[in-house]
Amino acid sequence: MLHLPPHKRELGIVFQNYALFPHLDVLGNVAFGLRRRRVPVAEANRQAKAALEMVGLGDYGRRLPNQLSGGQQQRVALARAFVLRPPLLLMDEPLSSLDLKLREQMRHEIRALQRQLGLTLIYVTHDQDEALAMSDRIAVLSAGQVQQIGAPREIYERPVNEFVARFIGSVNLWKADDVRVEADGSVLARVAGGTTMRVARHSAKTGAIQVGVRPERLRILPAGSVGEAGPNQFDAEIEEITFLGEDLQIRARLPGATPVQVATKNVTDVASLAPGQRVKLECSVDDVICIS
Amino acid sequence: MLSAAAASVALTENGLVTPAAAQEGKFVWAATGGAWSEQLTSSFVKGTKFAGPTTTQSAQLESIAASKILSSNGRPEYSASNHGNAEVALLQAGSALQPYDLSTVTNFADIRDSAKLGTDYAAFCLLIFGLAWNTKEAKKPTSFMDMWKPEYKGRIGVPAYGYYGMYWLHALNKIMGGTEDDVTPALKVVSKLVREQQAVMIENSDHTARLFEQGEIVMGPWWSGRIIRLKEQGQPIGFEYVPGTLAVGSGFVIPKGAPQPQLANEFINGTLDPQRQAAFAALTRYPPTNKKTVLDEKYKDVALPESAEANFVKLDWAKISATRAKNLELWNKEVL
Amino acid sequence: MMSSASVEQRIPASSARQERRAGLNLALIAGPYGLFLLAILGAPVFILVAISFSKHAPPAMWSSILSLENYQRATEPFYLEMFVRTLRIAILSTVASVIVGYPLAYFLARSPRNVATIGMFLLVTPLMVSTVIRSFGWIIILGRNGLISQAAQALGFEGPVRLLYTEFAVTLALTQIFLPLMVLPLVAAIERIPVRVEEAAASLGSSPLSVFLQVIVPLSRAGLVSGCLLCFTTGISVVVTPALLGGRSVRMAGNFVYEQVVTAFDWPLAASLANVLAILALLSTAAALGLSPKTSSGRS
Structure with a gap:
């Protein structure tokens, strides 16, 4: 043409x-x-x-x-x-x-x-x-280069690199400083502060990788609740809550002061959260994003 | 009503408002600008009492200056104004001039009579309008009539009516036996020259120079001074004092009611001074009018040959000027 | 299927009262200036009209006797033919300037800044050379020993080619004089047309020529009109170019007016010739403006 x-x-x-x-x-x-x-x-x-x-x-x-x-x-x-x-x-x-x-x-x-x-x-x-x-279908371009082509859901949930991940929606993304491959093919990645995240086999990568999760895929478990010890549960301390009416935007810190964003509906369960409160965050293994 | 308005406008424009220069006691002389005005300044202003800041030159075409004097209702802007014979005749007819004060213009007595019009005007030089020819491409002419030779078809220059064509028409008419009252004989032949033999209209001196230079024309009436200067530069150009050659004066007049008339008379006396005329002739190669003027040996070309004066045509400038509009109409309709 | 519910309402910016006050202020500011303009522009026209109705009585420039004689003379066939020639040459050289100037203006308007600057400079430089000198230049090019004549003879044409003293020579020289007058307003107008509009036309299937005719020309109409007015009004009043290049037969109104003033001292005839010319010019300008459509509809 x-x-x-x-x-x-x-x-x-x-x-x-x-x-x-x-x-x-x-x-x-x-x-x-x-x-x-x-x-x-x-x-x-x-x-x-x-x-x-x-x-x-x-x-x-x-x-x-x-x-x-x-x-x-x-x-x-x-x-x-x-x-x-x-x-x-x-x-x-x-x-x-x-x-x-x-x-x-x-x-x-x-x-x-x-x-x-x-x-x-x-x-x-x-x-x-x-x-x-x-x-x-979406093609994400950066500096004239195609970064990723795929259906909207694929682009959002399986971004191929940091640019795509950060460009579409917001994301918590941490560099993994220790990566271990488990027997089932999943990967256990440790990020600064000692928090570990399990990455499902189908999206697992090794080497120099970053792992993360979309803010809305993090659930806030009630304070003190231990529940079943799931694979991706983290301790966190709430730092700031931005009130958006229907939604809440929460900034918190993982151990080692690693920052984390959480987005949640302003439902009854979370209405009483306040800065300084210690909570547990949880996400599904399938929701963990892993990019190299 | 409109004409009354025009008259009143003329009054406010020219009568009621005193020109600024006159109010300040300045001496204003009028002449064409450009090289001509530089030559005048160099010969008649430099080194005189007029070199100071109280003297100014007003530069415009001589005919424009004449129009301004005529429409000034006796309150002209100029103390002295430069014109040729025909315009002087026009100004005289309009009673727009005052005579020289001969007790101041002492050189007047030494000026050749052909350069005077009463005591209103004495020329400081003679402009000779004879026949110019290309010495390489044409044969030496003996008469204006050589311009009609068929071999020169399309290569003859004819002065436009506004550029000395009017005078040349009368000169030609005279040598063909006509009078100033009826230019038909000359009109007929000039018409043939222009229409059938495709002569080129020339508009001014620079134009003529350019046409000779480019080989567009090989013959045509022109000014002697310009030709002598071109010859000196090595151009193949010659000049002939053929019968009917015009000797037109150029001199200063004092408009009636002029500011600073005493200074005007002194200035004019300077233009008639033999030494200053010699300097002017050296610059322009136009012959002087004062009989006592002695030209440098170098400029012997400039002095009029004995034989030349016999060929000069005598014209009634007043009649020529009075019929200028009527003859322009004839020229436009029958020659162009 | 789409609704037009989202039509945004336009709210008038100022109330009628504010407009009245603004009008008053404008009158106060512009009033004295307007009177001044009227005096310096209107008075000469008034004088010219007055003189044109006065009888020529030499040696005075004009007399206080009313007369229509000047207009009778100015409208006799000899002068009418001359006016027609004047208008014809002015219009032809204006049209030639449009044909040569439009592509040039487009090129300059769409060039990178440094190219445009150099182009503009080259375009404007001739304005600093007097028309007398430029006419002498044309004598060298068009003369019997000029470039064109020599080239024609080298190609086997017989004898010198005579291009001087023709309407062609005058029109050619005027076109050269007019080119900057035409190109400058056109460049200003074309520069204001967004390049996107051209791209849109191309994406809709317009060839480059069609983009030019269908988009550039109608959108730079204001520049075209002012360029044409500048060229035409200059064209009908030229003196030097026809005098030096037109010879005996291609004399224009300016030459006749000039010689009536300077040579014949017949100001009343000069004034009436000038007035007839002015009226013809106004009429042709009005006709030209009236003929060109302001907006076009779906029938493009």
Whole structure:
């Protein structure tokens, strides 16, 4: 494709700042590509009108782009690109200049439109939530290099390197200073402060590795409770609790002052926690992330 | 109503407001700018009482200066203004000049008569408008009529009406037996020269120099001084005092009501001084008008040959000036 | 299927009262300036109109006798033909400047800064050379012994090729003079067009030529209009170029006005010629502005 001049690539593009043609009205913008393909005026306008109706702007054909809100301009840009039914549609951070509410609404609309029209979309974004919410497959890029390609869940739960792990969501990640392979194939990794974590066999790695766990995968066991001694239980002292209404964000320290983040729903069990309190944290072996 | 307004505007522009220079007692002389004004300054201002800061030059085309004097309602900005014969005649007709004070302009008596118009004007040099020719590509001409030879088709220069074409037309007319009242004989032949033989219109002296240099033209009426200087630079150019050659004076007049008239008379007397005229002739290669002027041996070319003066055409400058607009219209419609 | 529930409302920035106050302040600030402008721009026009209706009475520049004679003369076929020629040359050289200048302006506007700076410098340098000198340059190029004539003779054409003293020579020289006048406003206008818009057009299937015609040209219309106005108004008032390169037959309005002032001392005729020219120029400008559409719809 790279050897073709841009106008022959058949690649639809939705630009970050929409790049609508300010001298053409909305209908003119959407019909532009059709006219370049020598579609007769009447037919081009009919298709453009239909595309505008799909994005809810059926009555806006005679407006100029600068008479539209940001969200509306975004829809025009979208209609302008998909009206040509390109085999591939590239969206370059299409929602980055919209406010949060509108952004979330547009995500759903774009996803629905994509399904309805059977479009193949490449959706470029810096917003991890957007990437996770909209994608069938995600490619994480850093400095022009593909780091990992996979389904959203795979990227999140099995990141291949530190960049991916830290880029998508938040993560507790510690360097292992002692790594032992157990008989069942799992790995026992010790991090600074003496805490050990067991890594399930299917994600186990050896050598210079880092191990960790997503904050929301850590459970807080009631103080003093010993329970069954599970493989991944750690002592911790709560340092600070950030109250987010529905959620709590807790910063704590493992032995050896190793910091750890815990995210939890603000449920009755944890409502009485306070800084300084000693607790036990626990996570499932399957939730432990291991990267080399 | 509009004409009344125009008249009142003319009043405010020229009559009621006294020019700043006159108020300050400054002496203002008017002349064309550029090289000409430098030559005038070098010969007539440098080393005189006029070299100081109370003297200023006002630089514009001579015809513009004449227009300003004519429309100044007797309160001109200039103490002295540089013009050729035809414009002087125009200014005289408009009663816009005052005569020299001959008790101050003592050199007046030594000026050749052909360089004077009454006591309003005495030229400090003669500008000779004869026939220039390319000594490599043309044959030595004996008459303006050589310009019509078929071998020179497309390679003849004709001065535009606004650039001495008006004077040359009359000169040609005269040698063809016409008078200043009717230029038809000359118009007819010039028309043929321009339209059928594709002569080139020349607009000014630099233009002429360039056209000769580029070989665009090989013959045409032009000023003697410029030709002598080009010859000295080694260009293949010659000058002939053919019959009908124009000898046009250039001199200073005192507009009626001029500020500092005494200084104006003193300044003009300086331009008529034999030594200063010799210096001016050395600079410009134009012959002096004061009969007592002695030219350096080097500039013997500049002095008029005995034979030349017989070929000079005598013109009625007042008539030429009075018919300039009418003849321009004829020129535009019949020659161009 | 999408809802337009998210339409953002635009709230007027200022109330009517604030606008009235702003208007008053503007009048106070701009008033004296406006009067000054009117005086220095309006008065000469008024004088010119007044003189054009006065009878020429030599040796005075003009008289207080009212007359329509000057306009009768200025509109006789001889002068009308000259006006038509003047407009034709001005329009042709303006069009030529557009054709040569648009791609150049696009190139400069989209070049890296250092290339653009050098380009601009080269473009503007000729402005520092007088039109007289530049006309002499054209005599050297177009003359009978000039570059083109010699090249043509080397190629087997017979005799010297005469390009001087033609409308072509004048139009060519004027185009060269106009180029910076056309390119500078165009560069300013094209620079303001986001590159993304061009990329969008390309992604929608526009060839480079189509991007230029469908996107760049309509979006730099303001620059085009001001460039054309600059060139056209300069073009109808030139004196030196037609005098030196036009010869006897390609004389323009400026030459006639100039010689009426400087040679014939007939200011009333000069004033009426100038006024007829001004009216023709205003009419053609108005026509040109009226013909070019402001916005286009889906019929592009």
